[in-house]
Amino acid sequence: MPFLAHRFSESIPRMHSVLKLVAKxxxxxxxxxxxxxxxxxxxxxxxxxxxxxxxKPTSPELTELVVVHQGDIPILISAPHxxxxxxxxxxxxxxKGLKAGPSGFFTGRDGGTQELAEAVVDAIERKFGKxxxxxxxxxxxxxLDPNRPPEIAYEDQDAKPVYDRYHHSMQTFTxxxxxxxxxxxxxxxxxxxxxxxxxxxxTSNGKTVDALKGRFGEQAxxxxxxxxxxxxxxxxxxxxxxFDDKEQxxxxxxxxVKTYGSHNAVGLDAYQLELGAEYRSKAARERIANQxxxxxxxxxxxxxxxxxxxxN
Numbered sequence: 001m002p003f004l005a006h007r008f009s010e011s012i013p014r015m016h017s018v019l020k021l022v023a024k025x026x027x028x029x030x031x032x033x034x035x036x037x038x039x040x041x042x043x044x045x046x047x048x049x050x051x052x053x054x055x056k057p058t059s060p061e062l063t064e065l066v067v068v069h070q071g072d073i074p075i076l077i078s079a080p081h082x083x084x085x086x087x088x089x090x091x092x093x094x095x096k097g098l099k100a101g102p103s104g105f106f107t108g109r110d111g112g113t114q115e116l117a118e119a120v121v122d123a124i125e126r127k128f129g130k131x132x133x134x135x136x137x138x139x140x141x142x143x144l145d146p147n148r149p150p151e152i153a154y155e156d157q158d159a160k161p162v163y164d165r166y167h168h169s170m171q172t173f174t175x176x177x178x179x180x181x182x183x184x185x186x187x188x189x190x191x192x193x194x195x196x197x198x199x200x201x202x203t204s205n206g207k208t209v210d211a212l213k214g215r216f217g218e219q220a221x222x223x224x225x226x227x228x229x230x231x232x233x234x235x236x237x238x239x240x241x242x243f244d245d246k247e248q249x250x251x252x253x254x255x256x257v258k259t260y261g262s263h264n265a266v267g268l269d270a271y272q273l274e275l276g277a278e279y280r281s282k283a284a285r286e287r288i289a290n291q292x293x294x295x296x297x298x299x300x301x302x303x304x305x306x307x308x309x310x311x312n
Contacts, residue, residue: 001231006134007098008125015024021167024254037076037213039214040176048177048221049179050174050179050200050266051166051216052172052175052176052179053097053172053175054162055169055312056168057273057302058165060084060288061088061140062161062276063089063224064085064138064211065067065083065085065133065137065138065139065162065165066135066136066137066138066162066165066169067118067134067135067136067137067138068112068134068135068136068165069121069131069132069133069135069237070131070133070293071130071131071132071133071134071173072099072130072131072132072154072266073124073128073130073131073300074180074181074183074184074185074300074304075132075133075184075185075187075296075297075300076132076133076134076135076170076173076174076177076184076185076186076255076260076268076308077120077121077124077132077133077134077135077136077187077190077220078117078134078135078136078146078170078186078187078188078189079110079113079114079116079117079134079135079189079190080137080141080145080146080166080256081109081110081111081113081137081138081141081146081147081190082109082111082112082116082118082136082189082191082251083109083112083114083117083137083138083139083140083141084114084116084138084140085138085139086140086143087140087143087144087156087162088154088157088158089156090143090144090154090158090159091143091156092142092143093105093107093142093143093144093145093154093155094106094155094311095107099150103147103150103250103251103254104152105146105151105271106139106145107139107142107171108141109140109141109142110141110176110191110192110275110280111191111280112191112277112280112282112285113189113190113191113275113280114136114137114138115282115285116189116275116279116280116288116289117134117136117149117189118134118136118287119285119286119288119289120187120189120289120292120293121134121288121290122291123286123292124173124293124296124297126293127290127293127296127297128293128295128297128300133176133177133207135166135169135170135173137166137309138158138276139162139171141149143156143159144159144162144163146163146166146167146256147188147190147255147256148254148255148287149255150276151286152174157248167259169228170256170258170259170260174186174260174266174268175266175268177269178266178268181214181304183211183212183262183303183304184268184269184270184301184304185268185269185271185272185296185300185303185304186256186257186260186261186268186269186271187271187292187296188202188254188256188270188271188272188288189252189273189275190202190240190254190256190272190273190274190275191274191275191277192251192276192278193274193276193277194248194276195275195276196276196277196278197237198237198238198239198249198280199228199231199236199237199238199239199273199274199275199279200238200239200248200273200274201228201238201240201243201251201271201273201274202253202254202257202273202274203221203247203252203253203257203261203270203271203273204247204252204253204254204258204261205220205246205247206221206252206261207219207253207258207261208257208258208261208262208263208267208269208270208271208307209261209262209270209271210261210262210263210271211262211263211267211269212262212269214280214305215303216303218244218276220302220303221243222242222243222244225302226243226277226297227240227295228243228273229293230242230298230299231291231292231295234291234294235291236279236291239251239258248274251274252273253270253272255271256270256272257270257295258272268298269303275288
């Protein structure tokens with residue numbers, strides 16, 4: 001018995017060490033599941049398919065109010081503010097008690113962005129030989145704002161199905177791209193009236209493209225071969241320029257890029273493009289769409305090419 005007691009006392013420190021190691025590993029797993037979903041580290045740990053959101057019922061009206069395109073490549077086009085259609089039975093929003101401004105209440109539409117988004121989809125298909133995913137609002141912003149959280153996006157419950165179709169489609173397509181390619185590009189098209197000849201970058205100062213930065217370094221965001229560097233090479237006047245300057249206040253990126261950006265566990269490298277009037281005009285539409293498609297192709301070759309092979 002003294003011998004057994006002695007051996008048992010010797011094992012206590014070893015047991016203590018094992019328990020400490022188990023606790024440490026358990027905390028690491030907990031960190032990945034709870035703390036890390038808003039980081040690129042969490043995204044990098046995804047090794048099994050993410051469940052696709054369950055399909056929601058639709059209708060001819062919903063299909064008309066939110067235009068959706070299924071895609072074949074890891075590029076998603078979003079355009080929430082260019083629509084002109086009313087939503088039956090839904091009066092204009094009043095915004096009572098809400099702060100006005102870029103991140104608050106606003107009902108003005110981004111003229112030309114719906115048409116430009118459609119042109120970009122077609123231009124990318126011509127350039128790649130495959131179609132990007134797209135979610136485009138056809139309803140007027142005075143009834144519904146898809147670039148806001150639901151509590152301030154609409155005031156009438158009859159607008160909720162339209163909002164839900166927009167974001168269910170965004171979530172579904174983002175998940176499919178992550179499952180099939182692991183990484184992808186989200187281009188969220190907007191219009192701004194501050195500078196007619198300028199396109200402002202919105203990434204929350206690099207946050208919504210966190211995965212890209214983690215894979216390729218800071219220069220993929222702020223270098224000459226970054227997305228906005230490629231656009232500048234095609235003659236676009238971009239801001240910020242130099243690219244490593246802070247993004248313009250009010251144009252740093254809204255709800256869509258923050259919700260579907262790659263800083264989330266399931267997300268894409270997300271850019272909000274705030275386009276001046278010269279980039280949204282009917283006369284310039286085809287040229288701008290082709291230039292954006294060309295830049296997207298260059299970006300794909302640099303940062304996304306081969307991901308479909310890697311993921312299989």
